Every structure is written in C-alpha cells, then in structure tokens.
Amino acid sequence: MTTGTGVAGAADNLPPKQPLVQDLRTGYKECAAGDARVYVSGAPTLTAVLHDPVEDNRPAEADLVKGEFEAWWTDADGTEQRRSFVTHETPSGTRQQWRMPADDLPPDTVVSWRVRANDGRANSPWSSEGDGSVCEFVYDDDNPEPARISSPEYPEDVLWVDGVGVYGHFTMDSPSDDVVSYQYGFIGGPYGSAVPERPGGPATIPFLPLESGPEQLTVRAVDRSGRSSGETSYRFYVKNGRAPVAHWPLDDAEGASGADAETGTDAQAGAGVTFGGPAPARTALTATATLDGSSHGYLTPGAPAVADPRKSFALSAWVRPAQTDRNMTVVSQDAGESAGPVLGLNARGEAPAWSFTLGAAQVSGGAPETGEWAHLLGVYDAETGKAHLYVNGRETGDPTGADPSAAAGAFQIGRARDGNGYHDRWHGQVGDVKVHDRVVVPAQAAELAYRKPSLRGHWSLETAADGASPDQSGGAPLKLGPGATIYRVPEDSCQPWSDPECVPTPEALVGEGHLALDGETGHATAEGPVVDTSDSFTVGVVVRLADTEPDRPMTVLSLPGQHTDAFKVRYHPGQHAWQLIMPHRDERGAPETVVARVDGYGGEAHRVAVVYDDASDRIRLYVDGQTGAEATADLPNHWQGAGPLQIGRARTGDGWGEHLRGDVDEVHAFAGALTDDDIPFLGSGVEPCFC
Structure with a gap:
C-alpha cells in the first residue's frame, strides 16, 4: 500500500477525495480559524464527511472509507503536542467523528485540527492542504461573570415608577470580555436573546409594561463557548398608565x-x-x-x-x-x-x-x-x-x-x-x-371601549305564584304556559348516604327548584322582548333534556319576530349538537346563520349561552362555558325581534313547535356582550360582577 498523500495503491484505484472545509464541524459549529475560531465549553466532537469516488469495477456499497484526524497545540512549556485518531470504516459520504479526550484538552489554548480519508489503499489529501484550511478551537472552562442591569426609566426597587404604556430600556453588561449574548426574560414574557455590538460589550432591550404591579427581569450572560453565567434579577415596580394629556x-x-x-x-x-x-x-x-x-x-x-x-x-x-x-x-x-x-x-x-x-x-x-x-x-x-x-x-x-x-x-x-x-x-x-x-x-x-352589560332579567325558577315565576332583578315574571310547572325538592327528602332505605328524590338543576316542561305544550314567556337582538345581547340557561336520545329537535330559548325567530337555541338529536339559529330577515324561509357545538347526547344538565356582539358583528354559542370556531360566526346588522322571550318552544310556520321535554333553570338575559371570562358564571348561582 502506498502511503504518500494522494497516490493510488493500485492501478485501478482512485484515492479518496480531499475533505471539504465546509463539511467539517467542531461540535455543532462550522470549521473556522484565526479571529473566527470556535470556542467550546467542553471537549468537542470533531466530525467530517468523507468521500471515495465510485469506480466502475466496484459496487457502490464497497466504497468504504475511514478517517484520520489529527490535532495539535503548543503547551505551557512551549512544546508542541499532537494527537491523532483513526475511525472505523463507514460508507462513502457518511459523517465520521472523533470525540476528543476531555482530560487531555488544555484550556484557553488554540487547538488546530485537520482530517483526511483512507479507503484501505490510499489516503486523500489533508483537509488543510491546497485550498483547504485548518480548523481551530479554544476550550473555555470558565463561566462568564453575571450581568449588571440598569434602566433610566425603571430604576431597581423604586416604588412606583412611570407606568403602563411607557417603554423602559434595560441595559445588560457583564464584566467578562467574551460575552456574546444575554438571555433574558420578564415575568410572563417576553423572553429573548440580546446580542452586544462587540464581544464583552453591553446590550440594551426595550420593554413595554402591559400592566401595573411588580415586575422582574432575569438575565444570564452567555460567552462565545456557550457557557452561561449565574442569573441576575432586577426588580422594578410599574405604575398605572399616565392619564390623558x-x-x-x-x-x-x-x-x-x-x-x-x-x-x-x-x-x-x-x-x-x-x-x-x-x-x-x-x-x-x-x-x-x-x-x-x-x-x-x-x-x-x-x-x-x-x-x-x-x-x-x-x-x-x-x-x-x-x-x-x-x-x-x-x-x-x-x-x-x-x-x-x-x-x-x-x-x-x-x-x-x-x-x-x-x-x-x-x-x-x-x-x-x-x-x-x-x-x-x-x-x-x-x-x-x-x-x-x-x-x-x-x-x-x-x-x-x-x-x-x-x-x-x-x-x-x-x-x-x-x-x-x-x-x-x-x-x-x-x-x-x-x-x-x-x-x-x-x-x-x-x-x-367597554360597554358594561346590564341585567335585563334573571329567573331562578325556584318558585311560582299565580302561574308566574318571579324575576330576581325585579322585572316582569316568567309566565308559565300549559305543560309547564315548577319542580321543588321536597323539604323532607331523605339522603341515601344516611338512610339505607331512602328512595332518593330528583335534585333541582340549580338551587331548590327548576322549570319542568312536558314536551307537548309546555313553555314559559317573559313579557316583552327583554333584549334588543339588533344590538349586543347575551342570554344564558341551564337545561337538561329528559330523553337521552330525543326523537326530534327541541328548542330551549327563542325570541320571535312577526314571521320567524330573531334567534333560537335548540338541541338537534341527529347531530348530537346544540345549535344557535339566527335568520337574516324577519321572513319565513329567510337565509340563516347556524352555529353548533357538539355535545353528544341528551339526558345531562348543560349550561348554554348565546352572545351577540354587535360591535364586532360576531355571534357565539357556548355550551358549559366553552365555544369554538365551529360555534362562532360573523353576523352583521342583525334585526330586532319584537316578541316575548320564549322558554321551551320556537316559531314553526303559523304556530309554535319544537317543544322541549325536560328541565330548565337559571335563565339570564343581558343587554351587552359578556366576555369569555364572564360566561362561566351563568348558571352557576353566582352573578358576574363585570368589574
């Protein structure tokens, strides 16, 4: 076998190709030398992609190569030290590696390295020869010093400073001269990395406070080897936003x-x-x-x-x-x-x-x-x-x-x-x-821009007198139609956990009572439309269908116009979903916007709410406090229904239909659009505060 660089060992053998500098890595960093040399925080793995030319008289899988790595440096006594490593054979074109021994690597010393390929009969040129280059790295075994932080707008630990909507500028500066970035984070964000103009220099970032209160910035300095300093914390206190000028x-x-x-x-x-x-x-x-x-x-x-x-x-x-x-x-x-x-x-x-x-x-x-x-x-x-x-x-x-x-x-x-x-x-x-x-x-x-919702009706459906259940907010009562009754939990009901012979009585949906509807004629009405459906409104209800799998659609809420409903909320058994239906005009057969939220099956209590936000022209249907893209739609310029709010039925042709068979409780109606944060209160027995 010929040992000279680039010389074939047999007449029919082509030597391996010279490794390309762009295919060499020191750790995960590209080969570099001089002022651009690589800095590492530990013993690096040196890698190279090695190639052997495909020859006509050999199958491609027979092109195996191994790598010979060589590294050298000058020690503290001025003596040159050299180390080498030969890899196992692998197929041509694969990445070969040498994990340098950690106990042999001198800190703060320039280490040079190169590599060549061998196919068993010939060597390639070294990667440093000709148009190639040596690769250099320095092993850094010291962490940088922590950064100092300052801000002219928000000095540390001062109560209270400037305010929401006013930018602060925070300068981070480590005494170490090899810091190349600062990793930072504020409470709740943002998080990021700031790069100084030169290694070891300071870096300044802007920060816009979005809310008042205590705030904290944490920073770690990172040097060119990737080593991180200890964490520096900087506390400051943000006032409310300045009043208008x-x-x-x-x-x-x-x-x-x-x-x-x-x-x-x-x-x-x-x-x-x-x-x-x-x-x-x-x-x-x-x-x-x-x-x-x-x-x-x-x-x-x-x-x-x-x-x-x-x-x-x-x-x-x-x-x-x-x-x-x-x-x-x-x-x-x-x-x-x-x-x-x-x-x-x-x-x-x-x-x-x-x-x-x-x-x-x-x-x-x-x-x-x-x-x-x-x-x-x-x-x-x-x-x-x-x-x-x-x-x-x-x-x-x-x-x-x-x-x-x-x-x-x-x-x-x-x-x-x-x-x-x-x-x-x-x-x-x-x-x-x-x-x-x-x-x-x-x-x-x-x-x-906030327009505070106002309560227009709250019927807790605990009691009824003279065929009407009172409005807890002092408005008109809900009038009970035929087939509608108020169910009350008996005062002498027993508890199975304390009486083994007890026959449990049904519980109310919320509180001590609810409205029970027979599914044939049962309904209740609130005098007047209660809400203006051409403006923002919210209506919520707790409902439980009597049947696990109803045989027809059933409406729980509707507000009629002259010819159709301005909106209705119903359960559709074929789709196992609650639906919100809003016709575009007060006409029979008018186009409709329909949104739905799949619920599965009837037979369980659910909190259902409708929100129409006229400011954004959006409608949302919530089931148990949740909505989604499929239950939200655009609806500009909706029209105003003039009829009384209906519980348990909807307009069908010239009369009423889709009667609900089941129970209803905690009916709320608001002028204005409740937010996602407010909706969970509906039907819970706790009123939203709109604070």
Whole structure:
C-alpha cells in the first residue's frame, strides 16, 4: 500500500477525495480559524464527511472509507503536542467523528485540527492542504461573570415608577470580555436573546409594561463557548398608565359655545356643533356633541394636543356617524398646511372602513354603520415606528410603519387640514375625545371601549305564584304556559348516604327548584322582548333534556319576530349538537346563520349561552362555558325581534313547535356582550360582577 498523500495503491484505484472545509464541524459549529475560531465549553466532537469516488469495477456499497484526524497545540512549556485518531470504516459520504479526550484538552489554548480519508489503499489529501484550511478551537472552562442591569426609566426597587404604556430600556453588561449574548426574560414574557455590538460589550432591550404591579427581569450572560453565567434579577415596580394629556368629554350643556376640557385647553365650537346629544348606552358618558358635517361643524382648542408627533401617542373617541358614504374626520392635528395624525372614516375603498392616518401610512379596518356607536383608538408606537388602529377595543387592520412629521399645529375635532383649508368634516355624534402621550396597550384599549352589560332579567325558577315565576332583578315574571310547572325538592327528602332505605328524590338543576316542561305544550314567556337582538345581547340557561336520545329537535330559548325567530337555541338529536339559529330577515324561509357545538347526547344538565356582539358583528354559542370556531360566526346588522322571550318552544310556520321535554333553570338575559371570562358564571348561582 502506498502511503504518500494522494497516490493510488493500485492501478485501478482512485484515492479518496480531499475533505471539504465546509463539511467539517467542531461540535455543532462550522470549521473556522484565526479571529473566527470556535470556542467550546467542553471537549468537542470533531466530525467530517468523507468521500471515495465510485469506480466502475466496484459496487457502490464497497466504497468504504475511514478517517484520520489529527490535532495539535503548543503547551505551557512551549512544546508542541499532537494527537491523532483513526475511525472505523463507514460508507462513502457518511459523517465520521472523533470525540476528543476531555482530560487531555488544555484550556484557553488554540487547538488546530485537520482530517483526511483512507479507503484501505490510499489516503486523500489533508483537509488543510491546497485550498483547504485548518480548523481551530479554544476550550473555555470558565463561566462568564453575571450581568449588571440598569434602566433610566425603571430604576431597581423604586416604588412606583412611570407606568403602563411607557417603554423602559434595560441595559445588560457583564464584566467578562467574551460575552456574546444575554438571555433574558420578564415575568410572563417576553423572553429573548440580546446580542452586544462587540464581544464583552453591553446590550440594551426595550420593554413595554402591559400592566401595573411588580415586575422582574432575569438575565444570564452567555460567552462565545456557550457557557452561561449565574442569573441576575432586577426588580422594578410599574405604575398605572399616565392619564390623558388632553380630554374633552363633550358632555357640555345644550347651548354651550365650546367644550370644557377635563385636561388640556378648552375647545371652541363652530356654529355647526350642538351639545346634549345621545351617548352610547352602558358607558359612563351622559351626552355627546353633534356635528352637522358643514364647514361650521368643528371644535378646536387652537393649540396642539400631541406635543411631538414623533414620540408615542394615542387618539381616541366615541363616535356615531350619520352617514358612511364619504370620508370624515373624527380628530386630527394640523402639521403646517397639511394634516398630521388623522382618525376617522375612509370611504374610498370597496366598503367604508375606520382609519388612522399618519403621514403616508394608513391603517384601516372595521365596518362603520350609520347610526351605530363605535369606539376608535389610533396609536403610534415610536419604539416600533408603527401605527395601530383599534375599533371597539380590538385591534384591526395591519400595523403599518409610519414616519410622522415633527410639525405640531392646532388640534381639531371634526375636520382635517388640507392646504389653506379643512376638509372631510364629521357628520354625526362625537364624545369622550382623549389624547395620550404614550402607548395605550391592548387591555386599556378594551377598557376604553367597554360597554358594561346590564341585567335585563334573571329567573331562578325556584318558585311560582299565580302561574308566574318571579324575576330576581325585579322585572316582569316568567309566565308559565300549559305543560309547564315548577319542580321543588321536597323539604323532607331523605339522603341515601344516611338512610339505607331512602328512595332518593330528583335534585333541582340549580338551587331548590327548576322549570319542568312536558314536551307537548309546555313553555314559559317573559313579557316583552327583554333584549334588543339588533344590538349586543347575551342570554344564558341551564337545561337538561329528559330523553337521552330525543326523537326530534327541541328548542330551549327563542325570541320571535312577526314571521320567524330573531334567534333560537335548540338541541338537534341527529347531530348530537346544540345549535344557535339566527335568520337574516324577519321572513319565513329567510337565509340563516347556524352555529353548533357538539355535545353528544341528551339526558345531562348543560349550561348554554348565546352572545351577540354587535360591535364586532360576531355571534357565539357556548355550551358549559366553552365555544369554538365551529360555534362562532360573523353576523352583521342583525334585526330586532319584537316578541316575548320564549322558554321551551320556537316559531314553526303559523304556530309554535319544537317543544322541549325536560328541565330548565337559571335563565339570564343581558343587554351587552359578556366576555369569555364572564360566561362561566351563568348558571352557576353566582352573578358576574363585570368589574
């Protein structure tokens, strides 16, 4: 066998190929040398992909190669040390490896290595020869020192500082000169890695507090070998978000010539503004201003409200448009002879949408409806450089990069600057205009737009007198029809666990009683529609079907119009599912939106709830506190049912049908949409607090 590099051992044998540098690894890191050399935290495994050319007179499986690794370094005495290792034969093209001995590896010393292949008759060139290169690594056996943390906005252990919606900047700096990253985490997130500009340098990260309270940042410094320092903890305490820098409730008395500012400068009103207009229900607002859409329909303090549009800010207001077929401005701020930020309605697209415009950037979304209230919030986050739009407390549209002008002119309500004049004037109501000099975070956006649900009826169905069961909230009772009775647990009922001869009596669904329906004529009604099905509403009930497998659909709740039900909730035995059915018009045979939640079989008690959120045009069906994609649907502009709320039956043709055979308890009705957090309270015997 010939031992010279690259020389064949037989006339018909081709030597193995020279290992390529890009196929070499020190641990999981690519081969590198010089200033780019690899740093490792322990004895590395050196690997290489080795190839032997396929020869015509041999099958491919006969191409076996082994690797010869060689490593060397200079020890503390200046003597060169060399180590080598030969692997077992493996098929050509596979990765071969050498796990270097840990007890022989010197720390903080440059170790060089190379490899070549051997097919049993010839060697390849070394990987370091010709256009190749040696690989180098340094074994680092010391952990870096822990990082120090500082923040100018949120100093450590100071009670209480700045607040929600105001960015803090946290600098992490380890004394070790080989730190290449900092692994960090805040309580509940975010978590991440920050890389300094140079090894051993500091790194700074931004953090936006989303809620008030104690907060903590933990950091570990990581050096170029992958070693981690001990953990550093930094505690700070976040205040509530700063109050608005400008606030016009616009609830001034009728006949007022301007709007008093709760914060900031009073706003003068044009002749097209009248006060004392309606306010959105279930909010703290008592009145709003009405703008007539003319050149006189505006309010202005004559001064900026956003001091520096290049810094973070937010604009918000409650609005109700009188039309949606043209562009209209809710609030804006002058920027020279043009508009700076503009919050309003954009009618230029295929359909009208709410919009927040900042320079050349615009975020649009939502569906304005004539005569319908909406809460708008435009946010500019200077840290990310993006504009955000919230409609009714939910972010809509795609956050868009913006480059706002530095100019800060007079703030405007109801119009936007264009050249020497104003345009896109608002027609409709405006109320509760606020300007913040910070980011308004998502939870606060939802709070600003919150419309507190109000209880319209709660029938616990414990008792009945003169054929009616009282409303616990003081409203009209539920009138019991034929085939409907109130079941009460007998006072002298025994307990099987204490009396072996006891014959147990049925328990009530909730409390001491419930409504029992015979499935033929049994039903109950609440005087009036109770809820407005064209607006947000919630209805909940506890129900138990008498039969495990009913032979027909059975309705537990419905609210009729003249020709069909505005909604009904029923059990469909063929699908083993609860269904919510909402016809699109008060017509027989009208198209319907149907959502369902599979439950399995009847015979068990379930808590069923319907939520219609007119602000988002969404309906949701909950069963035992749970909903899902299949039980949620879009439903814009639903119509108002005028009939009395029905328990246990639905409209069918000219009369009533789908009578429920089973038990009903804890009927709740609310104006407003309950949240996912509120729904579990329904039917539990505990009232939601809407805190």
